[in-house]
Amino acid sequence: MSQQLLKGSAAEETVRNYFLSIGYFVVRGCKFKYNQFDITDIDLFIYGKSSAFGRERLNVDIKNKKTPQAIERIFWAKGLQQVLGLDGCMVATTDLRPDVREFGLEHKVKVLDGRFLTRLNKSERSHLARIxxxxxxxxxxxxxxxxxxxxxxxxxxxxxxxxxxxxxxxxxxxxxxxxxxxxxxxxxxxxxxxxxxxxxxxxxxxxxxxxxxxxxxxxxxxxxxxxxxxxxxxxxxxxxxxxxxxxxxxxxxxxxxxxxxxxxxxxxxxxxxxxxxxxxxxxxxxxxxxxxxxxxxxxxxxxxxxxxxxxxxxxxxxxxxxxxxxxxxxxxxxxxxxxxxx
Known part of the structure; x- marks a missing residue:
């Protein structure tokens, strides 16, 4: 489109398109407010239907930076999940360290690491025909x-x-x-x-x-x-x-x-x-x-x-x-x- 996306915005669109392509309902850039005060932005809110009785709501934190501070983002995402009463959370990060993924698994936070994001950026799933x-x-x-x-x-x-x-x-x-x-x-x-x-x-x-x-x-x-x-x-x-x-x-x-x-x-x-x-x-x-x-x-x-x-x-x-x-x-x-x- 006409507007050049910032790196972080491009990463959010890429991950958003991926979750859309595998059947989730996705909203990008939800502002979390308390008593009319803006607290923070949720990069992605994803909503899934696993069965007639099962629903899943998750917050996704996305950081596409050279120094993503992935461990800190896991704490942040987990905290937001608990405050909002959601069913789970994810962190998408350029970090490649296995320790980050293991730390996330220990605390029930799914980590989409740098290898995943690199593959995703090359995949058709991340490039949908939409604005x-x-x-x-x-x-x-x-x-x-x-x-x-x-x-x-x-x-x-x-x-x-x-x-x-x-x-x-x-x-x-x-x-x-x-x-x-x-x-x-x-x-x-x-x-x-x-x-x-x-x-x-x-x-x-x-x-x-x-x-x-x-x-x-x-x-x-x-x-x-x-x-x-x-x-x-x-x-x-x-x-x-x-x-x-x-x-x-x-x-x-x-x-x-x-x-x-x-x-x-x-x-x-x-x-x-x-x-x-x-x-x-x-x-x-x-x-x-x-x-x-x-x-x-x-x-x-x-x-x-x-x-x-x-x-x-x-x-x-x-x-x-x-x-x-x-x-x-x-x-x-x-x-x-x-x-x-x-």
């Missing part, structure tokens, strides 16, 4: 005029950060709102390609989130999955009982400080009405179908690929099952799915 992260960020910043036009880069960075610690219904609802925002922007620009990039990538993150939520409910009945999803999309991770409890507390507080008769009951009823107005049943019915939730992981990888294609496909050219994901989100937000899928 890199730097070009994607540059494209969406130019398209949205930076923070003046909705701060698309900020939205994108938040989406990547969310995948580290918000694979829950709060995260799912945030991704739904992202998708709705980008859908509202489709006709606001002469070039719709960057908008569709962000829609496809946001959909891929949403599907990974729902896949992770449903991993523990594979054996549940359809109606059980549907109820779980309905409550989650309607009330968030806290659930219905907590939301209703907060509503009662809020109305009681209002009633204690405002003398207007019936105001507290009106507030409580309004909060309940707002929750009931959410068309969560539309999403719950769709995602609870066996053929849909069984294919969430593969569909997420498909949409991720669409987002990074050099020539972004329009939704009308996508297979029917991919269009159905866009259609159900459009239905959820009362958007005309025909206009979205044209």
């Amino acid at each position: 890199n992260e730097e070009d994607l960020v540059s494209e969406i910043e130019k398209h949205s005029l930076g923070k003046l036009g909705g701060d698309w880069r900020g939205r994108y960075e938040s989406s990547k950060s969310r995948i580290l610690d918000s694979l829950n219904f709060d995260g799912a609802n945030a991704w739904l709102n992202d998708i709705d925002y980008y859908m509202s922007e489709i006709n606001n620009h002469s070039d719709s390609a960057p908008t569709w990039r962000m829609i496809y990538i946001s959909v891929s993150h949403l599907l990974i989130c729902i896949d992770f939520i449903l991993r523990e409910h594979v054996a549940a009945e359809h109606d059980q999955r549907k109820q779980l999803l309905d409550n989650g999309f309607r009330y968030g991770s806290a659930g219905k009982s907590f939301t209703l409890k907060v509503g009662k507390m809020a109305s009681a507080l209002v009633g204690s400080v405002v003398t207007q008769p019936g105001l507290s009951q009106t507030l409580e009823r309004e909060l309940a009405d707002q929750a009931s107005d959410v068309k969560a049943d539309v999403l719950a019915e769709f995602f609870s179908k066996s053929q849909v939730f069984a294919s969430l992981f593969d569909s997420a990888k498909l949409f991720e690929g669409y987002g990074y294609q050099a020539d972004v496909p329009l939704p009308s050219s996508l297979p029917a099952h991919a269009q159905s994901y866009l259609g159900v989100v459009a239905d959820f937000f009362d958007r005309d799915r025909k206009k979205i899928l044209m």
Whole structure:
């Protein structure tokens, strides 16, 4: 592409492409935040599906330097894994010393050493026909005029950060709102390609989130999955009982400080009405179908690929099952799915 990659960035793209080629879902450059403070960047977050019941989340630390300090990176990667509650971690390093690999094995850290990286750089697995992260960020910043036009880069960075610690219904609802925002922007620009990039990538993150939520409910009945999803999309991770409890507390507080008769009951009823107005049943019915939730992981990888294609496909050219994901989100937000899928 047009932008010359730095050595470290090139290494991250190479390793990312490798994991994509062997079937993982991969996100590059996730910012780990705590209370709005940027703590560090995760070079790669990889998500795998080993079986109907098994999921694997790993952080990958990549250092392509003459003095990679590989032992220190093992400590760093292991610490991040434990803080984030992930299932494993890896270190990719140019270091060739056998001791580094042995140290990693002792502490359950997989080490991709210099020999592996050299072979990988020559392999077709590391050279996929897709744009890199730097070009994607540059494209969406130019398209949205930076923070003046909705701060698309900020939205994108938040989406990547969310995948580290918000694979829950709060995260799912945030991704739904992202998708709705980008859908509202489709006709606001002469070039719709960057908008569709962000829609496809946001959909891929949403599907990974729902896949992770449903991993523990594979054996549940359809109606059980549907109820779980309905409550989650309607009330968030806290659930219905907590939301209703907060509503009662809020109305009681209002009633204690405002003398207007019936105001507290009106507030409580309004909060309940707002929750009931959410068309969560539309999403719950769709995602609870066996053929849909069984294919969430593969569909997420498909949409991720669409987002990074050099020539972004329009939704009308996508297979029917991919269009159905866009259609159900459009239905959820009362958007005309025909206009979205044209």
